[in-house]
Amino acid sequence: MKLLFVNLCLCVLLQVGETSSAEPLPVFVSILPQKTFVERIGGALVDVSVMVQPGANPHNYEPRPGQMKALSKAKVYFAVGIGFEDVWLNRFASANPAMKIVHTEQGIKKIPMAAHHHGEERGDKSSRKHEQDGTPDPHVWLSPPNVKIIAKNIADSLSQADPEHRADYEMNLKKFQSEIDELDAYLRSIFADKKGSKFMVFHPAWGYFADAYGLEQIPVEIEGKEPKPAKLKELIEHAREDGIKIIFVQPQFSTKSAEAIAKAIGGEVAVADDLHQDWANNLRAQAEKFRKAMR
Structure with a gap:
């Protein structure tokens, strides 16, 4: 009887040990x-x-x-x-x-955060350029x-x-x-004929995505802040020139500026979620939205 009791105790201890080691x-x-x-x-x-x-x-x-x-x-x-x-x-x-x-x-390899600047001095479309604010882009x-x-x-x-x-x-x-x-192969295939195409976003989170597939993101915000009226006017002009009709905004940001641009160009505001848990399906869905928004 004692031997049976000892064996039972050993079995219990072994099971406890196995459970402990198997804990995530x-x-x-x-x-x-x-x-x-x-x-x-x-x-x-x-x-x-x-x-x-x-x-x-x-x-x-x-x-x-x-x-x-x-x-x-x-x-x-x-x-x-x-x-x-x-x-x-x-x-x-x-x-x-x-x-x-x-x-x-x-x-x-980090890239700088994008910051949009429009050629103002002569109103020359050719002087429009995209610069960088020097801060490394964290949206890897x-x-x-x-x-x-x-x-x-x-x-x-x-x-x-x-x-x-x-x-x-x-x-x-x-x-x-x-x-x-x-x-990656799927995304390259759907953007193969869209090299150099542009899409407008409130927060410049899509720089690495744009780089990977030969696209260009145009950010609305200026160093994390809503654009001032003069800058907002430039963005509206830019959107009209490039045929942009959809302004993309992340769920955690204000839609105020994006809605102002969309109203001025007769466009719309759409969600571009950069933090979705379903990463792969979200990128597929977002890529299709970007493609449809491109001229």
């Missing part, structure tokens, strides 16, 4: 698209929490107390180079010194080639944090990167 790795990401990336590579082996909540602005987000509490249990934080991280990553590290912070954007996740780099960084970091499942992470990475290649 708790990790945090900054934005919703990253949740998709990490889950595609980690699957059931990871438990992903998102810092920037739906509808919030990732450039100036402030974490909630409950999120900071949950962060204390995380093993890895996957950063992506978005604005609020400049202030908060050091605080996250202080709150959880054992948590590894991974810069998933490492290895991506909107380009499939960039996401292949992000995915590799995620897989490497998960393998380091959980070497027992390295083979799983590497297998999932290959599958995900293959899907990214398919998406």
Whole structure:
């Protein structure tokens, strides 16, 4: 009887140990698209929490107390180079010194944020040009080639944090990167005859996307601010000259300026969600919207 009791206890202990080792790795990401990336590579082996909540602005987000509490249990934080991280990553590290912070954007060649300027001196259309405001563009996740780099960084970091499942992470990475290649090929095909075409957006989040497919985004905002009347007038002229009829706005931004332009040109305002969790399908849908909006 004693021997039976001892054997039962050992079985229970072994089962507890197996359950413990099989618990998913708790990790945090900054934005919703990253949740998709990490889950595609980690699957059931990871438990992903998102810092920037739906509808919030990732450039100036402030974490909630409950999120900071949950962060204390995380093993890895996957950063992506978005604005609020400049202030908060050091605080996250202080709150959880054992948590590894991974810069998933490492290895991506950054481009400057776009800022639109119109030739004013002579009213000369040829003097119109697109310049850059000097600030690195953080919206790296909107380009499939960039996401292949992000995915590799995620897989490497998960393998380091959980070497027992390295083979799983590497297998999932290959599958995900293959899907990214398919998406990239599709996007190249639908924009093959649209090289140099323009689309107008309130916030210049689509620079990497535009670069990847030979397009040009025209931003409405000026360094994060609504344009003044004179600049708004220039944008209206620009839209008319280029045959633009749709102004794209992200859900977390004001539509005031976009609506003013749309009204003046007899156009409309449409949503361009750069933070959608369903990353691949969102890019497909958005690409089709951009294409339809191009002359």
